[in-house]
Amino acid sequence: MGRQKTLVALAGQPNSGKSTVFNALTGASQHVANYPGVTVEKKIGWYSRNGYKFEVVDLPGAYSLTSYSPEEMVARDFILRENPSVVVNIMDAANMKRCLFLTFQILEMETPLVLNLNMIDLAQKRGIHIDTEKLAKLLGVSVVATNMKTGFGRKQLLAATESAAGSRAPHKGVNIDYGEMEPIFRALEDRISSETPHLRSKYPLRWLAIKLMEGDSEIQKLVAENHPDPERMVEAIRQWRRQFEADHDEMPEIHIANRRYQVADQIAKSCVQSKTIDRLPLSDRVDKIVCHRLLGPAILVGVIWLLYYLSIVQGYNVTNYTWPILAKIRSLTEAVMPAPGFIEIPLLRSFALWFVDSVNALLNYIPIFFILFGLIAILEDSGYMPRMAFIMDRLFSRYGLHGQSTLPMVLGGIYVGGCAVPGVMSCKGIPDERSRLATILIIPLLNCMAKVPLYILLINIYFAAHKGWAMFFISTISLLLVLPISKILTLTVLKNRPTAPFVMEMPPYHLPTIRGVLTRAVERVWLFIRKITTIVAAVAVVVFVLMQFPGISDERTAYYEGEKQKAVTAFLGKIKNTSYAGDIRSENLMDFVNYWNDYKRARLRTGGGDAAKALNAAYEEKNPMFFEIVRRSGKDGRTAYRAARRLVRSRKQLLMEMKKERIHKSFLGRAGKALESVTHYAGFNWRVNVALLSALAAKESSVATLGALYESDERGESLEKRMAEKEKGFTPLHALALMLFMVLYPPCLAAAIAVKIQAGSTKWMLFSVGYAMALGLSVAVLVFSGGSALGLSGFQAMIAFYALAFGLTVVTGFIKNESQYS
């Protein structure tokens, strides 16, 4: 073996405690990646023992090793192609019989194997006693019992793994006798051996023969590819399978599975002694309540509420403590960047601040995500997730979704205030591809936290009389829209996507471990930072360019320059007769303006009393002359103060105007203008278009951009008032169309990346953006143009639309989806 790394693969059925074993073996040295081409997670870890290095790969949990699901295929291909030195098969000691079904399949692949009877403590508690020595002898492999929660058996497992690694000695244990099928296997082996010599050296012959009789499509393809006359070979296999079924009235794959279970049964009978315990297992007693007809749904609602409360509400409170850190980063950036001129803001400065703001907006969610991911890990580890799916499947499956869509939809914001990113990320577990894609595509249409500020803004202005109803409308309409949309998607674009059976294990409840939960939460937050934040940062650059360039024309720059001169001259003229004349000149004017702004800002932040005194003292020391002016001391001070106030105000106004003009003239502004020809049917003018376009990067931007477009004047009025004043033609109907567009608005950048990761292709990412945009626009046009034509008020249109969506939900619930198993 030398100093080389030894490759160890962990294989096991779901719920066998595989990840606990993985963590116990590798500790903190882990790495998560994806298998190429599929969305299955690949976990790799390392450990050293007796001077040897071991690399451990945690294969996806699989009940079997066929080509029916990506998990099974990934696990199988890894064992076949990467040639691990040893496979450690982890099994739930209490469920030996079913787990052996997988063990036999690994043994047939002729790989060195160590069998790990995990969670032995739970088995013992249930009165199950296993004779490990006898089991080891029967199977011809080492068997180690462990309880990884206490570390029991860990050393023995490491030792057994090391000694089994690389031992290619012929297997001495049980060989399953497939009875009447054996002659066929021999014939098949002969043919494969002589007709496809290439495969003979690479794969175990008997295993190939078994797979072919099982009807495994991938292996059939493999053999056909390596066969000189593929059609004849495939036909021969088909003939053998048909013949067997005709002779024995049993499908070949069922015969094979049956034999495996029979042998498993014999082994279990001879190695396992179980005392029957009269009372029901604890899990079953818990399920009497958790899956109860009335209590079950009530508990589900309670769990969802708790999830929201702890992550969104309490997590938001935590951000109050973490936000100052991010704000500090921003002010540090501000300090390091070149200082602003009177009206010239250096490009580097505005870019750096934009960049920090964009990244901060996402980083600010980290406390929320950390709590959320921790809670999800608890739900996953405890075994509650399958119960959630069990309760909700009937409702969701009517709309082409799946019981397991429940958690993603809760995270996405089924009421108000979720986030599409963790929602989409948690779709991974849905086994059914059609439902998984449908769930991924509808999650961004739910009410994420960032959509809420725009709703509140519009409701406050245009639905002030019916605030409660409008809030109820917007909170529930998204669910009424996503159900029929999902149904329509699964009946159209997703029609031919494969589905999978619902059949799902209801594992016993487990107490999650703190370590397991924390590891998972950290892992997922890290994934979020790595995959999403980096891309968002990159795109922030692009959006900046689109909003900044081509910029203000020379002509207009000259105009603003003139305005600046006017303001400066006016100021200098006013202080000409004061004692400051000559001391404040146009050369040091900027110092004064910055001093003024800094003082005003600092004064706002500090309270009265000693703090204010200390602040004043500090500023007085900094510059006694400027201090006189900001404090209005003496007649000259008062005159200068008035002049300075006007100067600062004109500067602010100029900057605002320039910003507005820059956006107006920018690529984004032009796009907004160009889109007006279409969007005016939906009631959106170019300003709204620009706000919506800027929201593509992050939805929070919509309100911020509107804030910039409806520039604040000196009265410092709220955005509500400004918007109401500047958009005289805007009616509640306009607002309704805009809100509904926001509901259906395409996923923000971070969510779009999540869609790409989970759906596994850029194509679906583009689709998720495109269809949402088209749909949003159509609904907005329907509401605005339809509402205008019928002369409906905003509130009437709201009721009409709600009724329409409700009707559509009910009607589409009755249409049947065809399943696509094969």
Place this chain on the structure above:
Amino acid sequence: MTLDQLKPGDAGYVKKLSSRDKLGHRLLCMGVYPGLHIKVIRNAPMQDPMEVELDGYFISLRHNEARYVEVSS
């Protein structure tokens, strides 16, 4: 008789799996095979899916999937 016709509390033996695609495979590898003793535990709050016990562990499946499992009492 097929599995979907059993009520909570009913039990029987699996006689035959009559699905040859993914569903049949999934049932097989989750441990549903001819000769096995099977007991219906409960239906979900909205009646579908159902939960069954096999040999010490529990699985849930939709009624339209249980249709492909023939049982005898």
